[in-house]
Amino acid sequence: xxxxxxxSTRFCDGVSRRSFMRIGTFAFGATALTQADLLRAEAAQSGxxxxxxxxxxxxxxxxxxxxHQDMWDLKPDAPAEVRGEFRPINxxxxxxQIGETFPRIAAAADKFAFIRSVVGAGGGHDAFQATxxxxxxxxxxxxxxxxxxxxxxxxxxxxxxxxxxxxxxxxKTQHAPWSDPGRTGFLGAAYGAFKxxxxxxxxxxxxxxxxxxxxxxRQLLTSFDQLRGGLERDGTLKTADLHTxxxxxxxxxxxxxxxxxxxxxxxxxxxxxxxxxxxxxQYDGAPTVNEQLLMAxxxxxxxxxxxxxxxxxxxxxxxxxxxxxxxxxxxxxCLTALVEDLDVRGMxxxxxxxxxxxxxxxxxxxxxxxxxHWPQVSCAILAGGGMKTGQVxxxxxxxxxxxxxxxxxxxxxxxxxxxxxxxxxMHHTVADPTGRPQHLADGPPMPELV
Numbered sequence: 098x099x100x101x102x103x104x105s106t107r108f109c110d111g112v113s114r115r116s117f118m119r120i121g122t123f124a125f126g127a128t129a130l131t132q133a134d135l136l137r138a139e140a141a142q143s144g145x146x147x148x149x150x151x152x153x154x155x156x157x158x159x160x161x162x163x164x165h166q167d168m169w170d171l172k173p174d175a176p177a178e179v180r181g182e183f184r185p186i187n188x189x190x191x192x193x194q195i196g197e198t199f200p201r202i203a204a205a206a207d208k209f210a211f212i213r214s215v216v217g218a219g220g221g222h223d224a225f226q227a228t229x230x231x232x233x234x235x236x237x238x239x240x241x242x243x244x245x246x247x248x249x250x251x252x253x254x255x256x257x258x259x260x261x262x263x264x265x266x267x268x269k270t271q272h273a274p275w276s277d278p279g280r281t282g283f284l285g286a287a288y289g290a291f292k293x294x295x296x297x298x299x300x301x302x303x304x305x306x307x308x309x310x311x312x313x314x315r316q317l318l319t320s321f322d323q324l325r326g327g328l329e330r331d332g333t334l335k336t337a338d339l340h341t342x343x344x345x346x347x348x349x350x351x352x353x354x355x356x357x358x359x360x361x362x363x364x365x366x367x368x369x370x371x372x373x374x375x376x377x378x379q380y381d382g383a384p385t386v387n388e389q390l391l392m393a394x395x396x397x398x399x400x401x402x403x404x405x406x407x408x409x410x411x412x413x414x415x416x417x418x419x420x421x422x423x424x425x426x427x428x429x430x431c432l433t434a435l436v437e438d439l440d441v442r443g444m445x446x447x448x449x450x451x452x453x454x455x456x457x458x459x460x461x462x463x464x465x466x467x468x469x470h471w472p473q474v475s476c477a478i479l480a481g482g483g484m485k486t487g488q489v490x491x492x493x494x495x496x497x498x499x500x501x502x503x504x505x506x507x508x509x510x511x512x513x514x515x516x517x518x519x520x521x522x523m524h525h526t527v528a529d530p531t532g533r534p535q536h537l538a539d540g541p542p543m544p545e546l547v
Contacts (some may be wrong), residue, residue: 108500109436118226132473143461151256152482152518153397154245155435156405157390157452158224158267159428160275160382161412164458164468165384165476166497167421168196168215169489172460179460180495182418190487198425198451201433202478207487208445210435210479210546214491214500217507218472221275222412227453228405229282230538236283244279245511246403248537249518251527256400259352265290266389267407269383272336278405283529290405309475356399359391367391369434373427378420387425387431394438397448402518411454415465428452436480448519449482453511460496473499482517484546505543512538513546 099537149234166172171185171194185194195211202209219225219232226232228244235242245264255262265278278290311449359367373385385408393404409424430530432452441443457475458468474493480486492502512522515537526534 124304130285151400151402153401153448154249154403154482154514155390155393155397155450156228156245156277156279156403156514157432157450158227158405158407159409159452159454160224160270160272160407160456161222161410161452161475162456162470163411163439164413164417164421165493166212166460167417167468167480168199168425169211169476170493170497171196172495172497175460175496178462180306181462183421192486194490196425197423199429201429203240205433205436208440208480208487209296209487210484210490212477212490212505212510213493214502215453215457215475215477215510216473216500216504218475220456220470220472221274222272224277224350224405224407225274225280225455227301227455228277228279229363230507234542236292236529236535240283240285243282243284243288243527243536244290244405245514245518246279246290247281247284248515248527249402249520250288250318251284252520252525253518256402257352259356260356260396260400261291261353262400262402263288263290264401264403265292265405265434266294266392266396267292267405268294268383268386270383270407270410274405275382275410275422279403284527291353293353296520306353332345332537353396356395357392359388359395362391362395366438369430369437371430371434372441373431374426377423378413378416379410380412382412382525383407385409385427387427387434390431390435391438394435394444397444398442410451411540413467414463414469415467417458417462417467419466432478432480437547439481445481446483447481448516449484449513450480451477452479453510457497460498474504477505479546482546484513484517488545490543490545503545506540509541510541513542516542516547 134239166179167181167183171183172180173185183198184197186197186200186203189207190202193206193211221233226254229242231242233241250262253262267276267278270276278292281289320476355361367388370391371387373387376384389406389408393406398406408428411420411424413420435450436445439448456472459471463469474497490503491500491505493499494501515522520537522536522538526536529535
């Protein structure tokens with residue numbers, strides 16, 4: 098185990114002259130500062146963003162299947178056994194109503210797009226479609242489809258050599274498929290997600306002497322590579338070499354570790370996101386770790402292209418409304434904090450945020466005050482990425498049973514995410530093990546959003 102302190106340098110409460118001048122831009126000559134002004138001033142004081150020009154996706158998986166009719170698609174005119182306990186509330190956008198559990202999102206609805214008609218779910222209790230856009234049986238004999246993070250790592254590579262392009266923050270869950278950050282599929286292990294959890298994070302951190310030794314080790318490995326440069330190497334050796342090179346880059350830099358250390362944020366910023374505690378209704382799923390959304394923002398600033406995380410356990414066969422009150426209120430806080438944060442830092446047009454699950458819930462409430470699995474239709478909420486927000490896309494019937502207007506497939510959503518990353522889903526391809534080019538998605542980006 099490599100034992101290293103973070104070694105961060107703290108300054109007193111003083112602000113640099115440059116930051117003071119930035120803050121002064123908001124203060125002098127203004128009779129009242131808005132919340133956005135205060136957030137911008139705080140971002141300026143903290144140095145703002147470090148990498149301003151790369152596109153990124155933050156994919157928040159609501160494992161278990163969130164109930165669409167209790168979140169973004171309420172049915173107030175349905176019978177009591179369908180409409181449930183929540184009332185719709187107005188949002189900042191005239192004509193759009195969402196569930197009462199989400200007042201912060203309602204107040205910022207102009208920055209969100211609500212999809213009420215996601216169709217085509219395979220029905221599996223896993224993150225596969227929400228990380229790839231494909232069903233599990235697609236190209237299964239050759240390893241299956243790769244996730245968007247693996248594709249971005251393969252086609253776009255690192256923004257910074259010391260920061261992996263694909264990071265999975267999901268806490269380990271008893272039901273393992275809910276903490277899947279996104280599979281590599283036929284692309285192979287070299288393009289997997291970096292998982293900075295538990296002991297893995299401690300093993301990343303180096304002290305000064307170990308850092309010197311590691312630098313020497315890298316030189317030695319380079320010498321060996323030069324000696325065997327003329328030898329034939331199979332795919333396994335190439336993968337091992339790639340892993341070694343990436344590990345060295347990470348270990349010899351503090352950027353990734355710094356990005357994961359949210360203690361570097363002010364108390365005010367952390368309070369805006371909240372911590373999501375106490376963790377309730379977790380069972381075999383993910384905790385409601387609000388701080389992971391803050392960590393995701395920091396990782397994108399450091400150069401990560403795709404961040405995935407699993408938020409909460411939404412499999413509400415019982416006590417559905419108690420669960421949504423708990424999970425929904427926490428998601429309302431951290432999701433709006435993330436979007437506000439990205440906005441005031443000038444990152445929102447470059448970073449796409451999406452939160453969704455593997456399927457929806459039954460319109461009819463069961464005898465345990467729960468809703469059961471309903472693959473027929475589900476929902477999603479998106480922000481950022483330069484998209485046309487402040488709108489609802491699609492509609493379900495009066496009981497929330499099926500899409501009656503603009504059904505949206507997982508593939509269309511992923512085509513939009515790829516487009517926002519700077520990849521053309523109709524043009525760019527990745528080669529499968531047979532050498533055949535495979536398209537990134539099975540349709541074009543959503544014209545309503547791009």
